[in-house]
Amino acid sequence: MFLPSLSGLFFFNISTPSVKTLGYFQRSCFRFEHDLRTMFNVVLIEPEIPPNTGNVGRLCLATESTLHLVKPLGFSLEDRHLKRAGLDYWDEVDVRIWNSFAQLQQAQLPSARYFFLTTKAKRAYYEIKFTPGDFLVFGRETKGLAEKLLAANVDNCITIPMQGTRSLNLATAVAIVLFEAVRQERSKPSDPTAAV
Numbered sequence: 001m002f003l004p005s006l007s008g009l010f011f012f013n014i015s016t017p018s019v020k021t022l023g024y025f026q027r028s029c030f031r032f033e034h035d036l037r038t039m040f041n042v043v044l045i046e047p048e049i050p051p052n053t054g055n056v057g058r059l060c061l062a063t064e065s066t067l068h069l070v071k072p073l074g075f076s077l078e079d080r081h082l083k084r085a086g087l088d089y090w091d092e093v094d095v096r097i098w099n100s101f102a103q104l105q106q107a108q109l110p111s112a113r114y115f116f117l118t119t120k121a122k123r124a125y126y127e128i129k130f131t132p133g134d135f136l137v138f139g140r141e142t143k144g145l146a147e148k149l150l151a152a153n154v155d156n157c158i159t160i161p162m163q164g165t166r167s168l169n170l171a172t173a174v175a176i177v178l179f180e181a182v183r184q185e186r187s188k189p190s191d192p193t194a195a196v
Helices: 019-037 050-062 080-085 087-092 101-106 147-152 170-186
Strands: 041-045 066-070 095-098 114-117 135-138
Touching: 041 050, 041 101, 041 170, 050 066, 050 080, 050 087, 050 170, 066 101, 095 101, 114 170, 135 170
Parallel strands: 041 066, 041 135, 066 095, 114 135
Antiparallel strands: none
C-alpha cells in the first residue's frame, strides 16, 4: 500500500527490508489512514441476507463509516440483490472483508473499542458515550452473535430496548445505533478556543 499523504511521516534506514518489516509498515499506515477518515465502524458477522447488507452499506456511506464483513457470508458480493439495495452507491462504500473476527481485531490498534449488539444485554445503546472509530458489532439475522463471543465481551454488550417483538431487521438495528453514535459526535460543542 502506498500512501503519499503519509510518506513524509516515516523514515527508514533499511537497505533490504524484510517481508515482515514491510507488512508491519503497511498495517501501521492502514491503521493511521483509517483512523483519520472513519467516523465509525460497522461490523456484520456472517450476514445472511444480501439486501440487509446492501442497506447497511448505504448507511455507512451516509455517515462516512466503514463496513466490515466477517466471513462466511451467506451470499456473493456480486449478488444483484445486494447491489440493488445499495443502489448506485455500493462501489463507493468502504468495505473490508475478514476471514474471522479475530483477524479483524488483530488488524486494529489495541485501543480500539468494540460494542456488541444483542437482545440478551441489559444496557441500552443510548447509555454509551460513543467515540469516532468505535466498532459496532452485529450478528447474523437468524441467530445473532455467538454466545462465546458475547460471554467474552460481556461488559461491552448493549441492546436496543423494544416492546412487542423479539428483534428488529438488521439494517434497522444498525441505523438506530449508528445514527445515535453520529448524533452524539455531531452534537458535541465546538472548541471555543479554536480559530474562527
